[in-house]
Amino acid sequence: MTVVYKLNVFKDPEQLNQNVFAAQYAVRGPLAVRAEELRAQLKEKPDSLPFTEIINANIGNPHQMGQIPLTFIRQVLALCQYPALIENAEITQKLFPSDAIARAKELLEETGGIGAYSSSQGVPLVRRDVARFIEERDGFPSDPNHIFLTTGATQAVRMMINLLIARPYHGILLPIPQYPLYTASMALYGGRTVPYYLNEETNWSVSVEELQRAYDAGTAEGTEIRAVVFINPGNPTGSCLNEKAIEDILGFAKRNGVIVIADEVYQANVYDLPFVSFKKVLSRLQTENPNDAWDKVSLISIHSVSKGQLGECGQRGGYMEVTNIPEAAFKQIYKLASIDVCPPVAGQFIVDILVRPPKLGDPSHDLYHKQIKDVHEQLFKQCRQLHSALSSMKYVKCQEPRGAMYLHPRIFFPKKLIETAKAQGAEPDELYCMELLESTGICILPGSGFGQKENEFHIRTTFLAQGEEYLKHYVAGHNKIMEKYE
Amino acid sequence: MTVVYKLNVFKDPEQLNQNVFAAQYAVRGPLAVRAEELRAQLKEKPDSLPFTEIINANIGNPHQMGQIPLTFIRQVLALCQYPALIENAEITQKLFPSDAIARAKELLEETGGIGAYSSSQGVPLVRRDVARFIEERDGFPSDPNHIFLTTGATQAVRMMINLLIARPYHGILLPIPQYPLYTASMALYGGRTVPYYLNEETNWSVSVEELQRAYDAGTAEGTEIRAVVFINPGNPTGSCLNEKAIEDILGFAKRNGVIVIADEVYQANVYDLPFVSFKKVLSRLQTENPNDAWDKVSLISIHSVSKGQLGECGQRGGYMEVTNIPEAAFKQIYKLASIDVCPPVAGQFIVDILVRPPKLGDPSHDLYHKQIKDVHEQLFKQCRQLHSALSSMKYVKCQEPRGAMYLHPRIFFPKKLIETAKAQGAEPDELYCMELLESTGICILPGSGFGQKENEFHIRTTFLAQGEEYLKHYVAGHNKIMEKYE
Structure with a gap:
């Protein structure tokens, strides 16, 4: 008996929409995927790698890096998700300030609820x-x-x-x-x-x-x-x-x-x-x-x-x-x-x-604005620390940061690193970022994913990681890679 | 002084992506827009229209129509939005069953929280x-x-x-x-x-x-x-x-x-x-x-x-x-x-x-499955009631419903309605739905938005609206339109 079938277009990627193939999205590309693999390996066998944690400096994802959500936002959202809490007035008033309750009521009344x-x-x-x-x-x-x-x-x-x-x-x-x-x-x-x-x-x-x-x-x-x-x-x-x-x-x-x-x-x-x-x-x-x-x-x-x-x-x-x-x-x-x-x-x-954050005089006003200020100052501190670490590195030149969540320093790679990368068919900054990830667990991204002038190289790193401990590993890891190729 | 400027492509819709112009999305089209206008008018001047409420039977949006969210889902989501509730064990245990707390913890631990x-x-x-x-x-x-x-x-x-x-x-x-x-x-x-x-x-x-x-x-x-x-x-x-x-x-x-x-x-x-x-x-x-x-x-x-x-x-x-x-x-x-x-x-x-709903023996099991059963039976009841109302209407023939949230009866319009619609440049089922909306506040959609054979006409209506009161208006409104064009 002959089995009658025809292959569909998935068999032949060239028949699919080539615009999709052409799209490149470095933020979620091979480095991010490899970082996830290493994280899984660390969970399974904590001693199998030369570092103890993955630092995701590749994507602006503050809560993943330990930044605390603003209390008022989460109170309002919790009440909107479970409006029965609002009806249970006695207990609710112990747990939620009156302006959070009022905002949740207002939003629920305006809509058919958060599920509509x-x-x-x-x-x-x-x-x-x-x-x-x-x-x-x-x-x-x-x-x-x-x-x-x-x-x-x-x-x-x-x-x-x-x-x-x-x-x-x-x-x-x-x-x-x-x-x-x-x-x-x-x-x-x-x-x-x-x-x-x-x-x-x-x-x-x-x-x-x-x-x-x-x-x-x-x-x-x-x-x-x-x-x-x-x-x-x-x-x-x-x-x-x-x-x-x-x-x-x-x-x-x-x-x-x-x-x-x-x-x-x-x-x-x-x-x-x-x-x-x-x-x-x-x-x-x-x-x-x-x-x-x-x-x-x-x-x-x-x-x-x-x-x-x-x-x-x-x-x-x-x-x-x-x-x-x-x-x-x-x-x-x-x-x-x-x-x-x-x-x-x-x-x-x-x-x-x-x-429309809590207004002056509202019960949540002071906490909300204190949290905003604390996060802002914490991020600025991390930014300064990272900038100072980068500025101390060999072959790295970093502009003064003025905003956002990133630094984008230029790296002047040794000739041998550039040649090694080209021999592997990789961009030099890709090779650098992959070696840094494998040796330190720090995931940053190559400038080539963001665009740069020919023969210039950059890296992009968020400054969301907390503490200065990782910066020591970063500087040491960077210097080791550079020394290897000097 | 001459002002130097050039017009951008927004000036000339024909230069924009014509695929966007070609797309038609009836579920959110002119009937839905008109229904919102009438709802606003009712809020402003409640006596200015021949009906007291808008019945949105145009879109499968259950919570908007009064369907109650499942308690366990909303408990878990509230805890995930505001994990401080979990830490406040004494109060939380009064408000949330242990399996909701356990699920929230599990989901939060697996992720960087709901905000990452x-x-x-x-x-x-x-x-x-x-x-x-x-x-x-x-x-x-x-x-x-x-x-x-x-x-x-x-x-x-x-x-x-x-x-x-x-x-x-x-x-x-x-x-x-x-x-x-x-x-x-x-x-x-x-x-x-x-x-x-x-x-x-x-x-x-x-x-x-x-x-x-x-x-x-x-x-x-x-x-x-x-x-x-x-x-x-x-x-x-x-x-x-x-x-x-x-x-x-x-x-x-x-x-x-x-x-x-x-x-x-x-x-x-x-x-x-x-x-x-x-x-x-x-x-x-x-x-x-x-x-x-x-x-x-x-x-x-x-x-x-x-x-x-x-x-x-x-x-x-x-x-x-x-x-x-x-x-x-x-x-x-x-x-x-x-x-x-x-x-x-x-x-x-x-x-x-x-x-992965609550399992047999979990504190939330019985309530969760009772709520599922209640919603299911309520929807089936509404489906039967709507089917019976449609079947009682002149010129309407409706298949037995077996699933989903919709009925899609065929309507055999009088010749005069078809001619009136064509004279207005509208589809007959569009004209019918618009007249029904304007006279009863009930928003259903013309079959032409979903596709149908030439010279056949249908309407699509959800059976999410609760109660039988609106069905009386529906039947009366339908018959009135038909009599007008007979």
């Missing part, structure tokens, strides 16, 4: 609170109808790239180095990444000349450039844009007709310079110069509950504000949101607390 | 529990490494269509009628929907002859058909496949080399026939006939916490199991998951409880 789908754009009450937060932050109006609540910041990026890339010759200007979600999404939607380079020597600053050079170069190659991404404060660079720089950038966007995507998820992670939003500068320009066509500049501003002092990555909450978007395009953004049905409602509730 | 990113494929403990659940359900092995935890079922569908559609002539066989997430996603990724029709007269059954006809017709038109979707139990049809039907379908898939996507989110919503999974039948065929190439059939099985008796839609939890997928393709699925970073951790925890 919300509207696709997000819970209206939360969107009103986001708009008020933006108004207070910037001093300019914000419209709740222009707010979309999102599943982290990731969904916002995906939706915008999906809408903007219609043909293989459509492109978006991306900073180099950049957070690889952007290059991965561009690859996935089949668009062209047009790189503009940040200037490392001046703390990874953005220059309009470089933006224009990149725009002209892309255009000359036949790329239709539709948007430009800024990550401010910077991932992986830790840089921070001032008001003048943003004004210049918006001028570039206006002259060239490119949409601005401002990834501002680290807006609360700033250390010396104040954070200035793109929305504020655009609003000011529109107000001050009503005849200068600033209303022709479309802006997508992105924020998240995963970063800042909250660090609630696993809850997948965020929002985007869309400014100067014509109705026909707005409808398509709404449709994309609706096909994702709705963001997690718990994440939406956390957005509400992010933008 | 998990691995992109999902928390390993939860994946092991899912695999054990599948083994017990089917009597065949399941591998935790073949499980992906997902953001609802939606992410699973999006990832698979993204990977499978590489060219505009690639297609997927979709049932008609279908849940419009599928046609919307196909439009979004630029693939061809190849329709196969369910047979309404035999309770919306699937026939292999019809599948083959659709496959051959699609192929003849130059479409390369890569996969076939089954929604079982059916949305919007409420139908249910038996073991023999699934075996025949898998034979069709094997002969034609198409990947099977089995959307089984309603597997716990069955009323007379038992649920049989595609995975079980495929495993049995592979075991019984080791030489018959059943291992060449690739299967993607999808489940969710949004449906069943949990109804936790807003928490966005789900999983997919991938069977007989070669390593190279598996890696790309993993990469797509990693670009989404991770599903909401709270949703993953709920998946854990879905697949």
Whole structure:
């Protein structure tokens, strides 16, 4: 008897969507996978490796690194998950402050509860609170109808790239180095990444000349450039844009007709310079110069509950504000949101607390703001310690950090390391990071995953790991690798 | 002075991704939007409309319709959100049963807490529990490494269509009628929907002859058909496949080399026939006939916490199991998951409880299973009541419901209604649904959003609304519309 069958397309990867194959996402790539294997090995046989723990400095995941969640957020979420606690007033009042109970009631009444789908754009009450937060932050109006609540910041990026890339010759200007979600999404939607380079020597600053050079170069190659991404404060660079720089950038966007995507998820992670939003500068320009066509500049501003002092990555909450978007395009953004049905409602509730924290006089006010301050100071301390450790290392040069959760030092590898890597078909910084992981348990990422100039090498590391003990291992491990290849 | 500016692509919708424009998602379309407007109007001016409440029978959103969340789930989630409760043992033991406390501890220890990113494929403990659940359900092995935890079922569908559609002539066989997430996603990724029709007269059954006809017709038109979707139990049809039907379908898939996507989110919503999974039948065929190439059939099985008796839609939890997928393709699925970073951790925890409910002898066992039984019986009762109301209506014919949360009756509209709709540029069933909404506040959806044969008309309604009062308004409102056009 002959068995009748036909092989399906999975048999032949080349028949699958090659955009997926082209996408690279270093943050969750081979180093992260190997770190998990080593962690499992440590659990099984604790003595089998030359270190006792894995330090995940590869991804901005604060709670995994021991950062404590903010009490008020978790109290409200616990009550929303289990509203029977609210009804049990006598016991509940011992465990929960009255403002947490009131907030939970308010959120539950506004929705069908945390287990019901919300509207696709997000819970209206939360969107009103986001708009008020933006108004207070910037001093300019914000419209709740222009707010979309999102599943982290990731969904916002995906939706915008999906809408903007219609043909293989459509492109978006991306900073180099950049957070690889952007290059991965561009690859996935089949668009062209047009790189503009940040200037490392001046703390990874953005220059309009470089933006224009990149725009002209892309255009000359036949790329239709539709948007430009800024990550401010910077991932992986830790840089921070001032008001003048943003004004210049918006001028570039206006002259060239490119949409601005401002990834501002680290807006609360700033250390010396104040954070200035793109929305504020655009609003000011529109107000001050009503005849200068600033209303022709479309802006997508992105924020998240995963970063800042909250660090609630696993809850997948965020929002985007869309400014100067014509109705026909707005409808398509709404449709994309609706096909994702709705963001997690718990994440939406956390957005509400992010933008409307306990007020002065509320029972939770002092604790909430003390916790925010403690986390902020702790992160800054870790940042300084890591920066000082990196600066003490041979062959390493690190810019002053100003924000975000990362340092992105340059490494000047010995020639032998570069040759060894090339012989293995690996990037030199990949080889370095893998050797560091295998010898110390510290997982950092190669600059090649974030983009860098040819023949330059960097590493990206978070400063979320606590204590100084691991830094000793880091410095020793680094020096050992360097000595091996000197 | 000349103001220098250039308009960006938002100015001209035709320059945006036309796949987004082509996507249609009726479940969240104009009727849902209008229902929200009317709800707001009722809140503002309660007497301004001929009804006192909006009945959302347009979307399977159980908690919004008053279904109560399962206590054990919410207890575990509350403890995971606010672990300080666990430490406060004396009070906590009064409020939470010991098995809820133990489960919360277990989940927290396995992860970095509910606020940390998990691995992109999902928390390993939860994946092991899912695999054990599948083994017990089917009597065949399941591998935790073949499980992906997902953001609802939606992410699973999006990832698979993204990977499978590489060219505009690639297609997927979709049932008609279908849940419009599928046609919307196909439009979004630029693939061809190849329709196969369910047979309404035999309770919306699937026939292999019809599948083959659709496959051959699609192929003849130059479409390369890569996969076939089954929604079982059916949305919007409420139908249910038996073991023999699934075996025949898998034979069709094997002969034609198409990947099977089995959307089984309603597997716990069955009323007379038992649920049989595609995975079980495929495993049995592979075991019984080791030489018959059943291992060449690739299967993607999808489940969710949004449906069943949990109804936790807003928490966005789900999983997919991938069977007989070669390593190279598996890696790309993993990469797509990693670009989404991770599903909401709270949703993953709920998946854990879905697949590992309290055991006999555990303190929460009796309540959990009583609640499951109550919800199940309540839904069945509502289903019967709605079916009986529909059957009493003029011009309506409704199949016997067997599962899911929907009824999908056919309506034989008077000629005048059809002509009026066409004159307005609307589908007749759209006009009917809009008139019903405006006159009764009941929001149901036109069959045209789900697909139907030419010159046939249907409506889709959930049976989640409680009580019989609304059914009287429904019958009266229906009859009034029909009399108007008779």
